[in-house]
Amino acid sequence: MTVALSAQADVSVIGEVGTTGIGFHAAVPVRESVNVRLGLGYLGYSYHGSARDMNYELSMRASTYDALVDWYPMQDSAFRMTAGLAYNANKIDVAARPNASGNYVVNGNTYGAANTGKVTGKVDFGKVAPYLGIGWARKVDKGWSVSSDVGLLFQGSPRSTLRVSGCTAPGEVCSQFASDVARENASLTDEVGRFKVYPVLRVGLSYKF
Numbered sequence: 001m002t003v004a005l006s007a008q009a010d011v012s013v014i015g016e017v018g019t020t021g022i023g024f025h026a027a028v029p030v031r032e033s034v035n036v037r038l039g040l041g042y043l044g045y046s047y048h049g050s051a052r053d054m055n056y057e058l059s060m061r062a063s064t065y066d067a068l069v070d071w072y073p074m075q076d077s078a079f080r081m082t083a084g085l086a087y088n089a090n091k092i093d094v095a096a097r098p099n100a101s102g103n104y105v106v107n108g109n110t111y112g113a114a115n116t117g118k119v120t121g122k123v124d125f126g127k128v129a130p131y132l133g134i135g136w137a138r139k140v141d142k143g144w145s146v147s148s149d150v151g152l153l154f155q156g157s158p159r160s161t162l163r164v165s166g167c168t169a170p171g172e173v174c175s176q177f178a179s180d181v182a183r184e185n186a187s188l189t190d191e192v193g194r195f196k197v198y199p200v201l202r203v204g205l206s207y208k209f
Helices: 002-009 171-192
Strands: 012-018 021-031 034-051 054-071 079-088 091-097 103-106 109-112 118-124 128-137 143-154 159-165 197-208
Touching: 012 034, 012 143, 021 054, 021 197, 054 103, 054 128, 079 143, 091 159, 103 171, 109 171, 118 171, 128 197, 159 171
Parallel strands: none
Antiparallel strands: 012 021, 012 197, 021 034, 034 054, 054 079, 054 091, 079 128, 091 118, 103 109, 118 159, 128 143, 143 197
């Protein structure tokens, strides 16, 4: 009972904001120089981008659920080193947008968007992502304090999927359009494949009970 009450008294709750969105962690010390943190973060935003000749509207929903271990290598210092794993539910929804002339230009070919339908898809990331980082969190016996994290989330090679729907052009045009979109998808996969690592920058406000 004494151990349970002591652990409960040492729990810290941290509210955070950063590149992983808005989130929180609960931190519990397991040794004098080691903490365990469990938490989540959510970020959603939209932006416009392009790959080769295609214009896209991209809507990102970034959700992470992580378990982290903090090690304080120097006594009486706020500096810490962190490692852990995250369940990475990051996802980008993709919708192609026609150019100012109302056309899609795909693989060097021009198609009227009015009768070739919609091009939509998504970009998925690896679900399990290791995390490595450093940070600062001043140790307090009770009350408020601030913290920060700087690290990298290793999310693996993203995978893109594009599909065509609602094509009302002649069959051979729809077939060629679908073939060109498949080539565009390969190009998009190459573009997003560079984002194997997600930077993590966070600041937090914590309260220790």
